[in-house]
Amino acid sequence: MPLEILLILVVGGISGIAVILHLLGLTSPRRLRDAEDARAAWLREFPYELPTDITLSADQRAALITTQAGPGLVWCLGADTVSRPLSGSDLSVTKNGLRVDFHDVGAPHARISLPDADRQKWRDLMRTA
Amino acid sequence: MTDQLTYPDVVNYAVPFFIVAILLELVWIVVKGRGGRYETRDALTSLIMGAGNVASGILLGFIAWGFFMLLWQITPLDLGTSVWVVVLCFVLDDLRYYWVHRFGHRIRWVWASHVNHHSSQHYNLTTALRQTWTGTFTFMMIVRAPLILLGFHPAMVLFCGGLNLIYQFWIHTEAIHKLPRWFESIMNTPSHHRVHHGRNARYLDCNYAGVFIIWDKMFGTFVPEQDDEKVDYGLVHNLGTFNPLRVAFHEWIGIFKDMSQSGLTLRERLMYAVAPPGWSHDQSRETSDQIKASHLAHHPEDRGTPGFS
Ligand SMILES: [Zn+2]
């Protein structure tokens, strides 16, 4: 197959499918319904590190999980969730909330959008939990 | 004379068919409200991985091809090009696929390339196209050497490999539940391959088949899809990114970081590259065997059931 035709097919196909999916409203739909939903998302990755406390972000796109082994984070990615322990991560304050850097090539960072009022509470929990 | 043998580059010709099939699956899901899930960025990443795979084949394909042609020069055998030879080549190349795929899950060096195929939490036709960019660096072309030395022409072997990949495209779907019993018993199917994409302890490291599921049954790695345990797709620890560069290279970088830690013995450094994924010198991670063992410690009733034998 001529390379130009292949290129047109590939570029056209990929962008066409992406546009259709976006117009169908299928972009990043995941929200954490409640603490129970966040707990299930955490246990999916760490089935034996039982949450002792769960704090949901106001936009329901992240949850801080407290466990015996230390704090962890669940956050929404696309239609699904990702979970990571917070040990070894770096925390910074951003315009819209907090940013966690995990030093993990496969999960470099998570942005947590938080109202001003919640920001300090989350920072304290992340530090002491 | 057969040095000039050429077969169509089947995977490239299949691209329009892939696009149409993805659109049909999407319409099916939207109309029926079941049979799978799509998400824009996930699908976009999968498709870009597929395009990058084709590009890496164009750029790096000469390495494997050069190796195969070298073998073809030294072998005194030539099985010719009859239809039956092509059929036999297809079956034996599928056996080759089984072993390359099994190594891909049991040797971290090979997993570093294959991991990206499993890095989506979705299971739809775009997932099929989430293919590696770094296959050349696994050196798994060596597993094809016996086929060429036996007298199958390199072009025929690659043609069969292309058909194999195309077969595997359509089984990446939740829209098909189960097919007739005779078909499920011989062929790899959506049901069998869903299990292969599972991150459930039960479903780790099984169903490596490409086209024929019989290899898993022969070599003891077959686990049937359980009606009472839905497949949870993705990795044991899912990726927190849709960036194709991170998807393509994260495990290679992980190997490099692990191997270059200070204070390791030479053996430990080597093990980070060749041991099963999840191996660590300080037991800080879990291999699939250890994950299954912890599962059984918490759920002893599962011992002896499929995936926990
Ligand atoms: Zn696999």
Ligand SMILES: [Zn+2]
């Ligand atoms: Zn697959």
